[in-house]
Amino acid sequence: GDSVTQMEGPVTLSEEAFLTINCTYTATGYPSLFWYVQYPGEGLQLLLKATKADDKGSNKGFEATYRKETTSFHLEKGSVQVSDSAVYFCAALYNTDKLIFGTGTRLQVFP
Amino acid sequence: GAGVSQSPSNKVTEKGKDVELRCDPISGHTALYWYRQSLGQGLEFLIYFQGNSAPDKSGLPSDRFSAERTGGSVSTLTIQRTQQEDSAVYLCASSPPGGRGTGELFFGEGSRLTVL
Numbered sequence: 217g218d219s220v221t222q223m224e225g226p227v228t229l230s231e232e233a234f235l236t237i238n239c240t241y242t243a244t245g246y247p248s249l250f251w252y253v254q255y256p257g258e259g260l261q262l263l264l265k266a267t268k269a270d271d272k273g274s275n276k277g278f279e280a281t282y283r284k285e286t287t288s289f290h291l292e293k294g295s296v297q298v299s300d301s302a303v304y305f306c307a308a309l310y311n312t313d314k315l316i317f318g319t320g321t322r323l324q325v326f327p
Numbered sequence: 328g329a330g331v332s333q334s335p336s337n338k339v340t341e342k343g344k345d346v347e348l349r350c351d352p353i354s355g356h357t358a359l360y361w362y363r364q365s366l367g368q369g370l371e372f373l374i375y376f377q378g379n380s381a382p383d384k385s386g387l388p389s390d391r392f393s394a395e396r397t398g399g400s401v402s403t404l405t406i407q408r409t410q411q412e413d414s415a416v417y418l419c420a421s422s423p424p425g426g427r428g429t430g431e432l433f434f435g436e437g438s439r440l441t442v443l
């Protein structure tokens with residue numbers, strides 16, 4: 217079945233380090249792809265999205281590019297901040313109304 | 328309120344008891360979703376309501392789980408005869424008209440259920 221796989225955490229970085237969180241999806245059709253973020257004590261919120269191949273979603277300094285050839289949607293940020301510490305979820309929307317999520321990756325950024 | 332509201336935020340119950348979890352979506356949002364988040368697991372889809380259409384119940388793990396949505400607004404997720412494996416955070420999300428199929432969901436903070 218359709219699924220989303222993302223790297224296990226926690227990912228631990230120093231402030232201003234470069235971040236990559238890997239995400240791959242099953243290549244059934246052409247899903248829309250998303251990154252959601254869950255800050256401590258808050259509900260999940262949409263971070264960015266891409267709806268077709270080669271699209272780049274971006275928000276708050278984070279970027280992710282829809283790569284059809286590698287079925288990937290890796291999340292990147294050039295310089296992380298302590299306030300970026302959160303759990304990040306990759307998700308895919310196939311030809312249904314169900315958003316399929318990965319297992320989440322916890323990011324911890326230390327000053 | 329401005330966001331999706333869920334209650335209770337925490338619930339501890341004994342095995343075999345029934346529990347009800349409530350979700351109040353954002354006003355005007357026509358779609359409502361329930362997900363379950365277990366430790367070390369992703370978000371598991373449970374059920375989806377869209378307007379007056381029949382709900383998509385394909386994610387409910389057993390017949391002990393049921394959900395209803397009254398008046399196209401508030402939703403209640405009921406778990407009967409709870410088991411320890413039901414312990415999880417239950418998340419509700421809503422999306423606006425036109426939000427269906429876009430994947431842009433607005434989540435509540437969840438109801439943490441602990442079954443002893």
